[in-house]
Amino acid sequence: MAIKLFDSLQRELRTLTPAQPDGVYRFYNCGPTVYAPAHIGNFRTFVVNDVLRRLLELEFGPDKVKHVRNLTDVDDRTIGQTRKEGRPLGEITKKWTEIFHADCTALNCLPPHVEPTATGHIVEQVNMIEVLMQKGNAYRAPDGSVYFKVGSFEGYGGLSRIKERELKVTNTVADADHKDDVSDFALWKAYKPEEDGEVRWPGPAGAAAGRPGWHIECSAMSKKHLGDTIDLHTGGVDLLFPHHENEIAQSECCNGRLFAHHWYHSEHLLVNGTTMSKSKGNYYTLGDLVAKGYAPMSVRYALLSGHPRKQLNFLLDSLHAADKALATLRAFRASLVQRGQVSGAAKSATFDGVLAALREDLNTPAALGALFSIVNAYEQRPALAGDLTGFDQVMFALGFRLDRPAAAAVEVPAEVTALAEKRWAAKQAKDFAAADALRKDLTTAGWSMLDRKDGYSLEPVKK
């Protein structure tokens, strides 16, 4: 049975098949910018892509999938952070890369086969920019930067369907006076001592020393590790324009070939019904949720509870539901083992409906629905010898680890969490009188709240 996935470029469901004769499915997923912790909205994309990776492995074989996910370790934001902290770029990106990896491990995301960094691929980016300059798709600006000439690529706007007029409005940025046309974008940024500090490399022939633009890194790294044409390119919907539109323009003009056969974008995560922001108090990293006593596996479950191509509203309550669902799955697996089922027996078809739902446009809520209707009605059907194997395969596809309790040792009651949320909001609003009163309420309820710069944790008061 084939995997069908919505293609953002063709705007239809299309079957995934490896295009190259070696049968290897080439999959590129835009990775994080390592200058701060990734928030749970970022992790929605990574968890969805992890289910996709697992499904591809089940479909084509584990050695027939090549998954590349980059680390953006030089750009305006990472350099901005070095200025803010007064520490070298490499120190900052190393720290946040390690935290990102730890979060991915906690969420049970399989590591990509290759995780290239932008700073590790300067030569490849420079080479690509030189080809684009030679072909007339890029030009040197008076300050020594290099820009991509959007007007030179007829296919520009094909992915985002952006109109030329909108493009000019969107791309009007501070460096507009260096460009021939406001819609052109930077491939190489000339060194600015007051902004870039120590960060610079020799530029493409004819250009100044400086650093690559953000978009060129993915074109250069996917070319190096997957070849000119890849099978699938994915990312969050916020990357569709301009990042992915620009990647297509760079790669297709440089290589003279189709860049990606298939494009897939997952939607935004809302928290408490609105976009996440620190000022609204609804901004969570995985660390914030763990500090509140939630298990990473419950976070993974909650992130998969909505259709990946629809916005998902995340509530702390959904983590309680996720805890319960995972506990049910854990007990169900234990009951299969108790009945003498062994892992590794030839797989029964009992759970095939779950995988079928995933194969149909990665419909995770339909898959979870199918899973629980089988689990809940299991007693009413004859057990088959390969049911445990089938169940474990579904757990692999969804990436659920059942070997640890879903909930933390101490459960925080909902009313205590509500008090803590109120107090945190009061503190953010600098209403310290209200915050102090709420702290007393928490103490009365038997809990102490520990404040950190970016969040809080709750601990039962020791008696």
Ligand SMILES: [Zn+2]
């Ligand atoms: Zn990218």
